[in-house]
Amino acid sequence: MKTPKHSLPSRPRRRLLAGLLALPAVLALSTPSFAAPPTSEVNTSGLAVTEDTVKVGILHSITGTMAISEIGSVQAEKLAIEQINAQGGVLGRQIEYVQEDGASDWPTFAEKARKLLRQDDVAAIFGCWTSASRKAVLPVIEQFNGMLYYPTFYEGLEQSPNVIYTGQEATQQILAGIDWAVKEKGAKTFYLLGSDYIWPRTSNKIARIHIEKKGLKVVGEEYYPLGHTQFNSVINKIKLRKPDVIFASVVGGSNVAFYKQMKAAGVDLTEEDPLLLTISVTEDEIRGIGGENVEGVYASMKYFQSLDNPNNKEFVAAFKERWGDDMVIGDVTQAAYLGPWLWKAAVEKAGSFDVDKIREASPGIEFKKAPEGYVRIHENHHLWSKTRIGVAQTNGQYKVVHETKDLMEPDPFPEGYK
């Protein structure tokens, strides 16, 4: 009998060793991933899967107006993919990503999605940010039967078999926020203010129905064009009507102008008269607005960087180590981080990369290591998640003041909104 030569372990053994190294992490995630099944079994639909790699797509704007918002999502998705790879990958395969730039242009998004699905044969796409880009990509994803993990909180009214929505749909964010303001702050009158496009308009409609159902009053509802920078008139109107709560869904550069002008006009938001409740200002936006201008603003979101739980501490530390100490993490960035993990869990549950099997396996998938705590995929492809209220501090972080007791059920087609 020959004595075995001292050399590198053979390929299967190396994989086994890698698997063993990843064992502690793997145990936590319940499904072992070191026994890699043959490609013919896990890929019957011609995806880019080899014996030891699987290709996915990342599709966000890294140029153009939306780059400001989407870059955080790209960073989170890459981090998640790298972490999954370090733990041994998915079904024994390392994830490789193909990144495409949607360039803040909706037709470009559709074209790039087509490229990812047809040319690169990616097993899943993590991407899109604005509803407009998602709507542009949707027909392509459905036609070629791809799987999109969409991270942004959005207006709802959609449920595609080919999309998993990892952000909150409108009711989850709004209902909890308004209930909190009514219960804890005794709010009776509301002023709804937003940028003029589908998400704020739908959100305010949901908010109005909810407020009026409670017998309370909406004293003003107002929209400004995207990129609007002069809010003096509306600030005067707000001063005149004296609402208890300003419910704001202003987005983008307008935010900066709005909060700076509020402050300049002598409205001290820390006095909570009126109280400002926003669903659109995450830690990312505060960087542009300046912490001193938003101090005292309340936000209704599912995630804040300051959340005090072990998952989140680990996540924040890993994110900063990977992308730099001065990074901030907003709600959407965290939701983007969930995408690759939820996909991994679905693939492992299905034992296959095939989109049809992932779709079937997805409802009920849990992710216990989520930075926001715990999430579960609902039958309607949205996530069960908790909603938190945070108050903005001068350092640009939110302090969490309230958290819903239970997970909120996603309800993308709320009643009364038709």
Add this chain to the structure above:
Amino acid sequence: MFADYSSTELMSIFAMQGFAGLSLFSVFVLMAMGLAIIFGQMGVINMAHGEFMILGAYTTYLTSQFFQNLMPELFAASFFFAMVLAFLVSGALGAFVEWAMVRHLYRRPLDTLLATWGLSLILQQAYRSIFGAREVGVDLPDWMMGAFNVTDFVQLPINGLFVMVIALSIALAVYLLMYRSGWGKKVRAVVQNRPMAEAVGINTAGVDRATFALGCGIAGVAGSAFTMIGSTGPSSGQAYIVDTFLVVVFGGAQSLVGTIISAFGISQAQSTMEFFLSGSMAKVLTLLVVVGILMLRPEGLMALKVRR
């Protein structure tokens, strides 16, 4: 709609609304002045105007960072340094762009439109690569924050007043330069009759370059002032460009006075309507009125009377 409010409340609201209109007016004047000089005097449609503004804004951001970190005791005055610097930086880039690009295209207005639009995309991406895609917040010295409380109800924002003062000073400076200085005479001569101006020995190429640089420099100052009221990001300039062209075209492209009158008219109309209607509707109505008037007076409000 006013039945629910007391008369003092109404008075204060009208006072503050008037102020809101005036501060919008000064924003418009600041935005449009640089473009009016370039577009009006040289006939160059500078699509990169917004990006020159943002260059000024980034200059302000860097200056305030510099003072905050290295000379905190002088931070209160940093804004004035920043504005001068913004003028110089944007003006210098303007002169360079004129030399490298615009001067070759003077007789081809559509090509300048395309070329400057390309320039605006290049600048945006350059900002994105240098400063990052996220908006930056410019810290203001304390004295610029807050408001004068005239009464309990009437508050005049200090930064609004400050923008107003800058706008008026710049308008005055441009007026003196254009109508009371020898250089201004040369510029006007070149605008009215280029071959004749050349014949009497005016260096028209030099005048062109200086005019373009001046326009860009003023855009830089405007951008610097806007860090107080708006956002500073790679694409923020896009938010201003439409309004700017609106003001300049409506006022009559070759008349600086027309620019000011049109800025006043549009700002007052818009802020009054914003109060009674929703923001988007106010904008729509303003645009409709402008279109209507331009159909009646295609040259704009103040057309220069020259024989063509």
